[in-house]
Amino acid sequence: MNGSSDSRRKFLHLGTALGAGLLLPACGSSTETNKGQGPAGPGSGGSGPGPGPGPGGGGVGGGAGGMGGRGPTPQCEESDVNIEGPFYTPSAPDKTSLYEPGMPGVRVVIAGKVLGLDGCSPLESAILDVWQANDAGAYDNVGFTLRGVFQVDPEGNYSIDTIIPGHYLNGSQYRPAHVHFKVSAPGYVLLTTQLYFEGDPYNDIDPFIEPSLIMAVNDGPNGGKACTFDFVLRPTG
Numbered sequence: 001m002n003g004s005s006d007s008r009r010k011f012l013h014l015g016t017a018l019g020a021g022l023l024l025p026a027c028g029s030s031t032e033t034n035k036g037q038g039p040a041g042p043g044s045g046g047s048g049p050g051p052g053p054g055p056g057g058g059g060v061g062g063g064a065g066g067m068g069g070r071g072p073t074p075q076c077e078e079s080d081v082n083i084e085g086p087f088y089t090p091s092a093p094d095k096t097s098l099y100e101p102g103m104p105g106v107r108v109v110i111a112g113k114v115l116g117l118d119g120c121s122p123l124e125s126a127i128l129d130v131w132q133a134n135d136a137g138a139y140d141n142v143g144f145t146l147r148g149v150f151q152v153d154p155e156g157n158y159s160i161d162t163i164i165p166g167h168y169l170n171g172s173q174y175r176p177a178h179v180h181f182k183v184s185a186p187g188y189v190l191l192t193t194q195l196y197f198e199g200d201p202y203n204d205i206d207p208f209i210e211p212s213l214i215m216a217v218n219d220g221p222n223g224g225k226a227c228t229f230d231f232v233l234r235p236t237g
């Protein structure tokens with residue numbers, strides 16, 4: 001299922017990246033190394049992608065057993081890979097809250113589990129390395145704003161308090177809002193991928209997006225949104 005992703009990974013995620021805020025019609029041009037500036041873009045309005053059910057991610061199948069039965073054997077589907085892009089910075093600080101007081105943007109909590117494809121069980125040693133653009137579609141390439149690394153809890157759960165990223169130009173086309181991840185665990189293949197938000201106006205035209213990586217967007221805490229996604233890693237060897 002990752003064949004198309006692999007081919008897409010060969011694309012360069014370079015181009016002229018220019019900020020295009022979800023909320024702000026930007027002005028002036030800049031490169032991706034500039035922060036918070038960009039040309040006027042279509043934007044998506046200030047209310048975010050909006051609620052509604054979506055395709056979800058590579059989650060856990062099966063349900064609870066009933067009438068004393070054990071229920072179906074849990075099944076997992078390996079999460080799709082997605083391009084790393086040019087904006088990854090290693091050694092980000094250990095934090096799960098990328099949101100900072102006063103930060104513009106629609107707040108969102110992204111939560112879920114990290115599971116192993118073998119047995120579909122939580123990986124308590126998993127590490128998530130997360131990075132994303134700000135509300136204006138710009139990455140912090142100097143510091144570590146909206147970047148963090150952390151370990152899941154003993155049940156394999158994670159929860160990230162952040163904002164929905166803005167759009168930015170990749171070549172002549174805006175990329176949909178997305179959050180980058182590197183998910184690792186001992187004995188498992190490193191997963192580099194991105195998560196997207198249902199309802200984003202650029203989801204349908206983005207050359208990199210995978211339907212399995214689009215999260216449903218529901219109402220969440222702090223007047224913001226909430227999304228869930230379970231990462232499923234493939235064992236090495």
Ligand SMILES: [Fe+2]
Pocket residue numbers: 085087133178180
């Ligand atoms: Fe990106």
